[in-house]
Structure formats: C-alpha cells, structure tokens
C-alpha cells in the first residue's frame with residue numbers, strides 16, 4: 001500500500017463534502033496538505049479542523065473555474081509549499097434540470113470546474129511528479145461519466161471528460177516510461193452530501209454514504225487501482241453497455257429509473 005507520510009497532497013473542493021473527508025484521511029496518514037476551495041469561510045473552518053489532527057495544512061481560496069486562477073494557485077503553492085506528490089481533483093458542481101432551461105453560464109461553469117480544472121491542475125502539477133519520478137492523481141468522476149444522465153447533461157459530459165482524460169494521461173505516462181505516475185478515477189453513483197438532494201435513487205442503487213465512498217476511494221488510491229466503481233450496479237454498467245445493443249441498454253436504464261433520477265433534483269450547485 002502506498003505511504004503518504006510527509007508527501008505533499010493538494011485537494012480541490014476540500015472545504016466540504018468528500019474533499020473534507022479526503023483531507024482528514026490524508027492528515028491521519030501524515031501527509032502535508034494543501035486545501036483549495038472557493039468557499040473561504042468553510043475552507044478556513046476545515047483547515048483549522050484538519051490542523052487539529054496534527055497535520056501541516058496550507059489553505060488557498062481559489063475559484064477553479066478560471067484557468068488564470070489555477071495557474072496563479074500553482075505558482076503560489078510551488079513558491080510557498082513546494083512540489084506536489086498527489087493531486088486530488090475533487091471540486092465539482094452540478095445544476096440539474098432540462099438542458100435548455102439551464103443558463104448557458106451554468107453549463108460553462110460545470111464544464112470548467114468539473115473537467116477543465118482537472119486538465120489545468122494536471123498541467124500545473126504533472127511536471128512536479130515527472131521531476132520526482134513519482135506521483136498520483138486521484139480524480140473524482142461519477143457514474144454519470146459512464147452513461148447519459150437526462151437533466152444532468154453537462155454534468156455527465158464533464159464526468160465523461162474526467163474519465164477519458166484520466167485514462168489518457170495514465171496510458172501516456174506509462175508509454176513515456178513514467179511508471180510511477182498513477183491515475184485513480186472514482187466513479188460512484190449518488191452520494192448523500194447535499195449535491196444531489198432530491199434525486200430518486202435508481203433500482204438497486206442506494207444513495208451512498210460519503211464516509212464509505214471516500215474510504216473505498218482512498219483504499220483504491222493506496223493500492224494504485226485504476227478505477228473505483230460503486231455500488232454493484234455501477235460496477236456492471238461498462239459490461240452491460242459493452243454487450244447490450246444501445247436501445248436495450250437504454251430500456252434497462254429506463255426500467256431501473258436512471259433516466260428519471262434527476263427529475264426532482266434540488267441539490268446545491
């Protein structure tokens with residue numbers, strides 16, 4: 001299992017939800033933490049809490065939806081903390097509802113925070129890992145990166161991007177001989193953090209507990225696993241999608257309630 005003691009770990013979206021739980025796990029294992037979030041007040045609170053566990057913690061308020069902000073963040077982190085060993089790309093937003101009824105600015109924001117920021121963060125911190133000869137990206141995707149999500153189209157698009165980007169970088173690193181630079185992608189279904197309040201859980205796909213998901217994702221990361229899918233129905237989705245003709249796969253999704261699951265979404269964006 002990977003040892004993160006004294007490693008530099010940067011976590012985006014660390015103020016709340018699963019980012020905060022990841023921060024706690026890394027802190028308890030002795031990592032040096034860089035916590036990033038747009039929510040200044042919540043980030044300060046989380047920073048204090050994680051410091052209380054005995055970890056060295058630096059916090060940076062940053063709106064990751066703009067490339068220049070991410071570049072500025074990277075410059076500051078490099079100057080004030082140093083080179084990173086682990087990047088946890090966790091920050092995310094969602095705006096549920098019919099595609100045409102959602103403001104285009106919100107679609108842009110979703111793609112920028114959920115997908116483009118992952119690319120910008122990778123560009124900013126991958127050179128650190130190449131220089132050190134080792135590193136790891138832990139990317140939070142979603143089950144919606146494996147199939148279509150009506151009333152969550154731009155969110156699904158952003159998560160498809162995270163899965164494809166992570167897989168590509170992982171293969172590229174291996175091809176280039178950087179065998180100790182890893183990518184772990186996490187793709188769970190709905191989790192009880194508030195982000196997806198109101199959704200209807202599809203059949204056999206219970207709303208997951210955030211502590212449990214982060215525990216499994218952290219274990220996947222520590223074991224250098226390529227992808228973590230949760231729960232069982234998500235694990236079998238790639239197989240079903242590969243073997244069933246598309247209209248049959250769509251019918252199964254409809255039968256299980258996936259296609260209507262966002263109808264009553266009232267979570268936070």
Ligand SMILES: NC(=O)c1ccc[n+]([C@@H]2O[C@H](COP(=O)([O-])OP(=O)(O)OC[C@H]3O[C@@H](n4cnc5c(N)ncnc54)[C@H](O)[C@@H]3O)[C@@H](O)[C@H]2O)c1
Pocket residue numbers: 012013014015016017018019036037038039062063064065089090091092093113140141142143187188189190191192193194195196268
């Ligand atoms: N909750 C779910 O059902 C679920 C399911 C699968 C995947 N995910 C993914 O897991 C990750 C964490 O989700 P969560 O449920 O803990 O959500 P959350 O809303 O509890 O936390 C998201 C964090 O990201 C931060 N953030 C949002 N926009 C930002 C920006 N522009 N710049 C910097 N930080 C920003 C928020 O302030 C917050 O602290 C997200 O990528 C999400 O898409 C969530």
